[in-house]
Amino acid sequence: MKRVMKWMMVCLLIAAVVATFFFLWKRAQPKPVEYETLTVKRRDIEKRTVVTGKVEPRDEVAIKAQISGIIAELYKQTGEKVKVNEPIAKIKVVPDMQQLSSAESRVRLAEYNLNNIQDIFRRDSTLFAKQVIAREDYDKSHLEYIKAREELVAARDAYLIVREGVVASSKDAGNTIVRSTIAGTILDIPVKVGNSVINANNFNDGTTIATVADMSDMLFVGKMDETEVGRLREGMPMQLIIGAINDRRFDATLEYISPKGTESNGAMMFEIKGAARIPDSIHVRAGYSANAEIVLQRREQVLALDEAAVHIEGDSSYVTIHDTRRAVTTGMSDGIYIEICSGLQEGDSVRGNERVKEMKN
Numbered sequence: 001m002k003r004v005m006k007w008m009m010v011c012l013l014i015a016a017v018v019a020t021f022f023f024l025w026k027r028a029q030p031k032p033v034e035y036e037t038l039t040v041k042r043r044d045i046e047k048r049t050v051v052t053g054k055v056e057p058r059d060e061v062a063i064k065a066q067i068s069g070i071i072a073e074l075y076k077q078t079g080e081k082v083k084v085n086e087p088i089a090k091i092k093v094v095p096d097m098q099q100l101s102s103a104e105s106r107v108r109l110a111e112y113n114l115n116n117i118q119d120i121f122r123r124d125s126t127l128f129a130k131q132v133i134a135r136e137d138y139d140k141s142h143l144e145y146i147k148a149r150e151e152l153v154a155a156r157d158a159y160l161i162v163r164e165g166v167v168a169s170s171k172d173a174g175n176t177i178v179r180s181t182i183a184g185t186i187l188d189i190p191v192k193v194g195n196s197v198i199n200a201n202n203f204n205d206g207t208t209i210a211t212v213a214d215m216s217d218m219l220f221v222g223k224m225d226e227t228e229v230g231r232l233r234e235g236m237p238m239q240l241i242i243g244a245i246n247d248r249r250f251d252a253t254l255e256y257i258s259p260k261g262t263e264s265n266g267a268m269m270f271e272i273k274g275a276a277r278i279p280d281s282i283h284v285r286a287g288y289s290a291n292a293e294i295v296l297q298r299r300e301q302v303l304a305l306d307e308a309a310v311h312i313e314g315d316s317s318y319v320t321i322h323d324t325r326r327a328v329t330t331g332m333s334d335g336i337y338i339e340i341c342s343g344l345q346e347g348d349s350v351r352g353n354e355r356v357k358e359m360k361n
Helices: 002-028 097-129 135-164 168-173
Strands: 033-039 041-057 060-064 069-074 087-092 177-179 184-188 208-213 218-225 237-242 245-257 262-264 267-276 289-306 311-313 316-321 324-333 337-342 349-356
Touching: 041 267, 041 324, 041 337, 087 208, 097 135, 218 289, 237 267, 289 324
Parallel strands: none
Antiparallel strands: 033 349, 041 218, 041 289, 060 208, 069 087, 087 177, 184 208, 218 267, 237 245, 237 289, 245 267, 262 267, 289 337, 311 316, 316 324, 316 349, 324 337
């Protein structure tokens, strides 16, 4: 019995060794290879580049205070639409005491001067009626009276401007009412009621009361590397993909290429702008991030082939047809397909990439 068991163990060991050698031999055998077949077809080929940037309104205006004072009222809020000359805020003037005192002094002097000249004019009018003085003297006296009267009006107006920021005869057009200079949407109101503001002058830009923009006219603004900007031309078509609205594409037209670049991370970048065509039904906010696809080159209905089937050796290119090389001349490529200028005809079948055929057990 022991002898039988011994022989059985030997046989199992031999069988295991044989099976192992057979498995290793089978794996070492070259696997059959087949190639996919590609057909030369006519198709459109486009060469595109992608530029990152943002969308912003073409016209964005900062509405400045024209007089110093304190914000008394705000008539609008961020996001509201405004028309040209529509009120946004009201400023309460805080008069400068030195200017106010000077204006008061000017009024008193003008009143005294007018009273004095008025007495002279009345006297001259009486004398002229009695033909005691000449017409020329009367006219001169009359002119002085008119000038003194106008000076008093001007002095009183100057006093009101210093004290209240506006004269009584033109309150609707005064500088105390801050009005929009364009029609559009209010993007920002950085002040609150009670804030102090200063007017724009030669020494400072003045306080911004509101920022207004026309949101119906949007631009794509981005920067492009110097290696590609040379291929751009104004008027090129663009397609915008806005990050917040990634299920839609919007047409645009390149309309500006900066003549001067700025250095960024060791590379020269050039600003570009494109006019975006966004439907009124789509709500776009200023500053949305966006990508712009720009068509650098386009070939319509040219002979084309999968670029992976074209092999390059030095300055020449070739494809394989039935184990035979055939020289071809290539043109533009979009990274997937390449234009075939000569060497092939429409409908020709070309060897493509290798595909290893699985062996059946």
